[in-house]
Amino acid sequence: MVRSNNVGYDRHITIFSPDGKLYQLEYALRAVKCSNLTGLAVKDDNAIAVVSQKKLSAQQGNQDVLLDQSSVTHLYHITDEVMALLIGFPGDCMSILYKSREIALEYQYKSTPSTHTCACSVGAKDQEGENALERILKQRETVTLKEKVKSDLEVDTEAHHLTGGAETRVTVEAIKAMIAIDAYDQLNGAKSIEVAICTRDNPVFRQLSEQEIETYLTHIAESD
Incomplete structure (x- = not known):
């Protein structure tokens, strides 16, 4: 009954409801x-x-034979050289994606906005958060950032049976970071993550297949 009296307040981001809530923030x-x-x-x-x-879900993955699992993704192409990782409500993600593609098309085929304009436009929608490295460092209070970076530089991340140079190194480190923060499901293996890579020599984002991801996971397991 209290909620019905505060319907108008859920449309405002700076006006508190009588019970002291900012519904848009919630x-x-x-x-x-x-x-x-x-x-x-x-x-x-x-x-x-x-x-x-x-x-x-188990029901989606095992019982829905009409579901193409490759269509379930959070990596979206804005252009060939720009990819977005969008996590959240699907409607919000699609809204940001379509707006980003619209801006990219205007930039490519119409007028060219200044770098300052693009940076301000993106910055207004960018969210602040704690990155994975900061989370790991807080868990390991005895390790400083300098020591962490130095130890990573001393580790040879080159694969014995993988080739690709910089592409291989950053892919291995990215998957290792997901494993370190318990964001990798060992039961589902390569099906539990999706990976996209881009290099200076080939500046087009490419998503890895499950077989390629499995190859990286096997290398990481053997190197550990």
Whole structure:
């Protein structure tokens, strides 16, 4: 009964309801918590790898024979050289995706906005959050950022049976980061994550197949 008297207040982001709530803020926080997915990106001077969790319910994965599992994704192409990792309510994700594609098409085929305009437009929609490296460092209070970076540089991440140079290195490090923060489901293996890579020599984002992801997972398991 109390909620029915406060219907008008759920349309305002800066006006409190009589019971002291900002409904728009609560909706936003609920949207973030309900996604229950993790995504991250790892880059160096020559390549970047983007990794996201991929979850399907048991009913969807086993009983729905008409479901194409490759259509369940959180990695979307805005252009060939720009990819977005979108996590949250599907409606919100699609709204951001379509708006980003619209801006990209205007940039490509119409007038060219300045870098400052693009940065301000994206920054207004960017969300602040704790990245995976910060979370790991807080769990390991005895390890400083300098020591962590130095130890990572000393580790040889080159695969014995994998080739690709920078592409291989950043992909291995990205998948390792997902495993380190418990965002990888060992039961489902390669089906539980999706990976996209892009290099300086080939600046077009490419999503890895399950077989390619399984190859990286096998290498990581053997190297550990």
